[in-house]
Amino acid sequence: MQAPLFSEGWHAVNNMLPNSRNLTKIYDRLYGFYGPQHWWPGDTRFEIMVGAILTQNTAWSNVEKAIRNLKEKGALSSPRKIKDMPKRDLARLIRPSGYYNIKSGRLKNLINFLISRYEGDLNRAAKRAGDCLREELLGVNGVGKETCDSILLYAFKRPFFVVDAYTKRIFSRHGFVKEADAYDRVQEIFMNNLPRDHELYNEYHALIVRLGKELCRKRNPKCGVCPLNGIQRKIRTF
Ligand code: SF4
Numbered sequence: 001m002q003a004p005l006f007s008e009g010w011h012a013v014n015n016m017l018p019n020s021r022n023l024t025k026i027y028d029r030l031y032g033f034y035g036p037q038h039w040w041p042g043d044t045r046f047e048i049m050v051g052a053i054l055t056q057n058t059a060w061s062n063v064e065k066a067i068r069n070l071k072e073k074g075a076l077s078s079p080r081k082i083k084d085m086p087k088r089d090l091a092r093l094i095r096p097s098g099y100y101n102i103k104s105g106r107l108k109n110l111i112n113f114l115i116s117r118y119e120g121d122l123n124r125a126a127k128r129a130g131d132c133l134r135e136e137l138l139g140v141n142g143v144g145k146e147t148c149d150s151i152l153l154y155a156f157k158r159p160f161f162v163v164d165a166y167t168k169r170i171f172s173r174h175g176f177v178k179e180a181d182a183y184d185r186v187q188e189i190f191m192n193n194l195p196r197d198h199e200l201y202n203e204y205h206a207l208i209v210r211l212g213k214e215l216c217r218k219r220n221p222k223c224g225v226c227p228l229n230g231i232q233r234k235i236r237t238f
Contacts (some may be wrong), residue, residue, distance in 0.1 A: 016231070018176040018180035020193040026174075026228060027200070028206040037206035040154035042067075045122045047076050048155040052107050052147050054097040078119040079111045106142030114138045118133035122155075130158040145183045153205070159198040162205045163191040164213025173216065174231060 003095035016022050041060075046068065054063045067076070070093050076083045082090060091104040109119075117136065120123045126131060130152060136146045142188040163186045172179040177186050194200060215222040223229045 016034045016175045018189045018193065020170075022176075023190065023193050025193070025232065027204050029227040030104075030211060031203065034210050035208055037210060039202055040150075041204040042154070043078065045126070045155045046079060049110065049122075049151050050076060050082075050107060052150040052154070053110060053142065054176055056099070056103065056106075056147060056148075062096050062098060066094040069093040069096070079114045079122075083109060083111050083115060098201070102142075109141045110143060112209070113137075123171060126156055130156070130160065132159065133158070145187075149187075153198060153201055157198045159191075159196040159201055161187050161201045162196075163187050163190075164205075166208050166216070169218065170208060170212060170216045170228070172196060173221070174228065175189070 040048050040051065041064075042051050050070065051063055051067060054066050070076050071084075073081075073085075073093060075085060075090075075093065087104050087108060090107065091100045094100050094103055094107070099101060113136070114120050114122070114125065128136075133156065134148060134152055136153060137143050138145065143151075143189060146162060146164055149162045152158040152160045153162055164184050168177060168179045168181065171177045171189075172181075172184070176189060190201075190204070194204075211226070211228070215226045216228075
């Protein structure tokens with residue numbers, strides 16, 4: 001009897017080896033199916049950094065509205081514009097992105113760091129070695145690993161693979177990782193098995209997000225039309 005499509009209670013029969021061959025195969029399938037994603041949507045390095053904070057726990061469509069508000073006020077022309085803005089005004093502008101009080105504080109923290117460490121000059125920050133810049137960014141209150149690596153990859157073109165909930169969901173469903181695995185463990189699988197290439201990491205992460213949003217949903221994933229269908233057999237355990 002034909003097994004129904006993937007749903008809760010399905011598990012991989014054999015874990016796929018998280019090796020270079022399999023990770024490349026998945027990338028090729030995704031790229032062949034969706035094509036280039038042209039990430040990150042942002043005109044400048046600074047805009048990408050701001051977007052990386054604003055996108056925490058919200059959909060990108062909400063972030064776009066907040067970015068538009070900031071642009072209309074000229075607030076994205078330099079970090080100092082946001083530094084000089086009262087926190088209450090900043091919170092009002094970024095309100096569409098949700099958690100606006102928390103995010104306005106996080107933006108201020110990030111900007112205070114950029115100004116105190118690099119005088120607000122992102123070209124100076126860009127000259128810093130990737131690992132050092134990562135360590136510094138992780139020291140900013142409100143910048144977690146996913147946000148930090150998004151900034152490094154998309155704003156500074158540094159090869160740090162971004163891990164998010166979609167990555168864990170998709171790759172746990174195919175037996176590469178467990179959904180509960182720590183960020184670093186999942187990131188290592190990609191970074192130890194793929195070339196350290198920021199363009200590859202950029203595209204791969206963007207493709208994962210597209211797949212997670214459109215097909216590999218939390219409930220009722222659409223395996224029947226998914227480019228990764230058949231990459232591994234799954235069985236139902238109850
Ligand atoms: S990645 Fe595709 S085939 Fe795999 S579980 Fe998700 S929807 Fe199904």
